[in-house]
Amino acid sequence: MPQRPPLPPAFLGALETLLGPRLSTSPAVCAHHGRDESIFAAMPPDAVVHARTQDEVVAIVRLCRDHGVPLVPYGAGSSLEGHTLATQGGLTLNLQQMDRVIAIHPEDQTATVQPGVTRKALNAELRDTGLFFPIDPGADATIGGMCATRASGTNAVRYGTMRENVLNLTVVTADGEVVRTGQRARKSAAGYDLTRLFVGSEGTLGVVVEATVRLYPLPESVMAAVCAFPDIGAAVQVVVQTIQLGVPIARCEFVDATAIRALNGYSRTGLPEQPHLFFEFHGSEAGVKEQVAIVQALAQDGGGAQFQWASSPEERTRLWEARHNVYFAALQLRPGCRSVVTDVCVPISRLAECVGQTAQDLQQSGMLGPIVGHVGDGNFHVQMLVDAADHQEVEQAEALNARLVRRALAMEGTCTGEHGVGLHKQGFLLDELGASSVALMRQIKHAMDPHNLMNPGKVFAF
Amino acid sequence: MPQRPPLPPAFLGALETLLGPRLSTSPAVCAHHGRDESIFAAMPPDAVVHARTQDEVVAIVRLCRDHGVPLVPYGAGSSLEGHTLATQGGLTLNLQQMDRVIAIHPEDQTATVQPGVTRKALNAELRDTGLFFPIDPGADATIGGMCATRASGTNAVRYGTMRENVLNLTVVTADGEVVRTGQRARKSAAGYDLTRLFVGSEGTLGVVVEATVRLYPLPESVMAAVCAFPDIGAAVQVVVQTIQLGVPIARCEFVDATAIRALNGYSRTGLPEQPHLFFEFHGSEAGVKEQVAIVQALAQDGGGAQFQWASSPEERTRLWEARHNVYFAALQLRPGCRSVVTDVCVPISRLAECVGQTAQDLQQSGMLGPIVGHVGDGNFHVQMLVDAADHQEVEQAEALNARLVRRALAMEGTCTGEHGVGLHKQGFLLDELGASSVALMRQIKHAMDPHNLMNPGKVFAF
Numbered sequence: 001m002p003q004r005p006p007l008p009p010a011f012l013g014a015l016e017t018l019l020g021p022r023l024s025t026s027p028a029v030c031a032h033h034g035r036d037e038s039i040f041a042a043m044p045p046d047a048v049v050h051a052r053t054q055d056e057v058v059a060i061v062r063l064c065r066d067h068g069v070p071l072v073p074y075g076a077g078s079s080l081e082g083h084t085l086a087t088q089g090g091l092t093l094n095l096q097q098m099d100r101v102i103a104i105h106p107e108d109q110t111a112t113v114q115p116g117v118t119r120k121a122l123n124a125e126l127r128d129t130g131l132f133f134p135i136d137p138g139a140d141a142t143i144g145g146m147c148a149t150r151a152s153g154t155n156a157v158r159y160g161t162m163r164e165n166v167l168n169l170t171v172v173t174a175d176g177e178v179v180r181t182g183q184r185a186r187k188s189a190a191g192y193d194l195t196r197l198f199v200g201s202e203g204t205l206g207v208v209v210e211a212t213v214r215l216y217p218l219p220e221s222v223m224a225a226v227c228a229f230p231d232i233g234a235a236v237q238v239v240v241q242t243i244q245l246g247v248p249i250a251r252c253e254f255v256d257a258t259a260i261r262a263l264n265g266y267s268r269t270g271l272p273e274q275p276h277l278f279f280e281f282h283g284s285e286a287g288v289k290e291q292v293a294i295v296q297a298l299a300q301d302g303g304g305a306q307f308q309w310a311s312s313p314e315e316r317t318r319l320w321e322a323r324h325n326v327y328f329a330a331l332q333l334r335p336g337c338r339s340v341v342t343d344v345c346v347p348i349s350r351l352a353e354c355v356g357q358t359a360q361d362l363q364q365s366g367m368l369g370p371i372v373g374h375v376g377d378g379n380f381h382v383q384m385l386v387d388a389a390d391h392q393e394v395e396q397a398e399a400l401n402a403r404l405v406r407r408a409l410a411m412e413g414t415c416t417g418e419h420g421v422g423l424h425k426q427g428f429l430l431d432e433l434g435a436s437s438v439a440l441m442r443q444i445k446h447a448m449d450p451h452n453l454m455n456p457g458k459v460f461a462f
Numbered sequence: 463m464p465q466r467p468p469l470p471p472a473f474l475g476a477l478e479t480l481l482g483p484r485l486s487t488s489p490a491v492c493a494h495h496g497r498d499e500s501i502f503a504a505m506p507p508d509a510v511v512h513a514r515t516q517d518e519v520v521a522i523v524r525l526c527r528d529h530g531v532p533l534v535p536y537g538a539g540s541s542l543e544g545h546t547l548a549t550q551g552g553l554t555l556n557l558q559q560m561d562r563v564i565a566i567h568p569e570d571q572t573a574t575v576q577p578g579v580t581r582k583a584l585n586a587e588l589r590d591t592g593l594f595f596p597i598d599p600g601a602d603a604t605i606g607g608m609c610a611t612r613a614s615g616t617n618a619v620r621y622g623t624m625r626e627n628v629l630n631l632t633v634v635t636a637d638g639e640v641v642r643t644g645q646r647a648r649k650s651a652a653g654y655d656l657t658r659l660f661v662g663s664e665g666t667l668g669v670v671v672e673a674t675v676r677l678y679p680l681p682e683s684v685m686a687a688v689c690a691f692p693d694i695g696a697a698v699q700v701v702v703q704t705i706q707l708g709v710p711i712a713r714c715e716f717v718d719a720t721a722i723r724a725l726n727g728y729s730r731t732g733l734p735e736q737p738h739l740f741f742e743f744h745g746s747e748a749g750v751k752e753q754v755a756i757v758q759a760l761a762q763d764g765g766g767a768q769f770q771w772a773s774s775p776e777e778r779t780r781l782w783e784a785r786h787n788v789y790f791a792a793l794q795l796r797p798g799c800r801s802v803v804t805d806v807c808v809p810i811s812r813l814a815e816c817v818g819q820t821a822q823d824l825q826q827s828g829m830l831g832p833i834v835g836h837v838g839d840g841n842f843h844v845q846m847l848v849d850a851a852d853h854q855e856v857e858q859a860e861a862l863n864a865r866l867v868r869r870a871l872a873m874e875g876t877c878t879g880e881h882g883v884g885l886h887k888q889g890f891l892l893d894e895l896g897a898s899s900v901a902l903m904r905q906i907k908h909a910m911d912p913h914n915l916m917n918p919g920k921v922f923a924f
Contacts, residue, residue: 108810189613
């Protein structure tokens, strides 16, 4: 790594005056903030601050601007794509202490939160309202981080992603201005869609300090089941038919045999080591029954086994917790390994073909890599378990990912359904959208952050 | 109006070489393109061209750039906010001849169209697929224009607006580059959300030359009904309760007594001159029955009359055509008049209060102004019928609109739910989002269109 100049003493002095012990330059704290769940080598910042208020964020951003110091916003640190790595050192702004639920409007089905509130914390706050917040990436990510990466999860097939579920944001931009992107009405045609500009911008355009999100009524009836299939193709085909019939299924997850083995080991799920679909149905009692009847018939025609029902709410929770833990469960299949996780998303008509060819490629490569996916959206992940120190192995994994992305792009798909670009997919982004689209993104970045201080090095080269 | 220099002869010559008779400088053609449905005085361009291909659009945009000529993209001309008026003269680019449906992917529920395809033409093409495109502004607008204004309509409460239903766009930007904003997958986290940046940008950032939109399966069962209420408050309260209960109603429209009078005159609907709700329910047979049972009970408790059912598909079509024609029907209430149409949208919890106070204000003003609305979204319109030549009357209408917007903003609502800002709501936009947000929009505009040639004068002052 090239030598960097140290942070200016006047900058650190001003931060210390502002934040006292919430400024740290300790190597341990910096190291902790210098890695995430990606395969990338650690890139620690030179200092870390914890903010508690919007005013503090404004002051911090202005100090960074005045002193030319790069700033990396930081939530739960659960990125898979290197989003929180301090590529140029500088300051990491940890927002976990901005964890207040500011307002819940049950009658409007909205919640306004600070960025450090996690998805689980929000749902805990909602417990008595009859409402829930559906977006559920694997990790217990912060709402701020989920805005930044345009996160999604198992419920997206029915409830949409962060793109559809953020009503407005308050953002501190690179020049230290506070921008409010919208009101609390369900729809608006008032000017450029600044909300959507920030959702998915990966911290490169500003720091989210407040978000208003949509909530949904807890369904009157919920049923969950798992179903084993003889092979991957049969399972995926059932999903494709379910979506094409317009069944309003709430969750529809594919888990391959290797991933089942990982779950059985980690969460004692005791499932046969075969490809599975995990289903959840939301609706009125009659509505759920109708959905179940259709999907059961499709599964049976497709060679699926009997549905195994999660009979109680506790069992249902256990099932989905197991599904959410698949990432960590898979890591246990090879102690000490790291993951290279793919994230393509294709039109549903191409899904069976894409998953099938990828499984074949994986098998031929001899690598260990569970396949799971939010297949109702056309999105699936191969989690290749690699020895991060073994360059050849890492290269092999990256080569498989590159072949997978090429395959997905040829099918009019995207290189990333929900994890974002980060450090990892910048070449793929160019392949996917072309030079003129990335040039336009860069134009916007240059206009909004001319000195490249906001999470530099992410999404594209400045 | 200040004298403008004429269009450069070299510019006109190049256009003529490119387009032959599809270039016109005839005063009649220019006048036709110089007005829309708004109250604004006509502002004709100096010339009009009809493009047929993306390559032609690129050539036209580059000629405008090279010669510094303002360009106004033009679809069906049905804007209510002055979007297509040539504030600085220049060239109007009519896209109505780019009216080809490029591809329909029934299995993925997407359609890719040229910008001049209208919503009705698209649905006619879809007739045999079992799918439909739900977004339905009052006019038979073009898909390109609907992208530009982030249009919505009666189905948005269930299916969302253009924001949720455009998968990707191809846009020719001010520098003549072709930008493709996304692939055809249902979701993506690949870089900045350029799709949403262009949706709602009102032609100020580029010309849409292709759009891929989401389609939906025609529901197995559809039922439609109208229900009369003793007063406005009672009707709106039923809508609020319907939404808060999470009933997945497809359409839920408020039509006040004056609007009913207009409909009866124009479409022979024969309804009692009272406030009404128009409902439509989509789903399985059992699902629709459930929805109907809930809403009927709410209506009955709220003092509503018996539901009048549209018993046949033809009658249902007639009902919704009448609803879509309410704008033109209302114009007939006062021959020769023009409309000043309001468009606020508020959180559903404030809707009854907002509509109630507005109806009172309208009554006190003595103006004739039917109230209709997509009230399931919290969005409603007062269509004030004014003599455009009577300045005092126009001022009175604008003053009522200003009071209404103030009321809506105080309720965390927006000045425009679906019509856009155009020339009309630039001050309201500033009131709604604040100077820093509008400054950011302007920053983006300056970066992408530094010479202010793309639909200049709309959304905000350059």
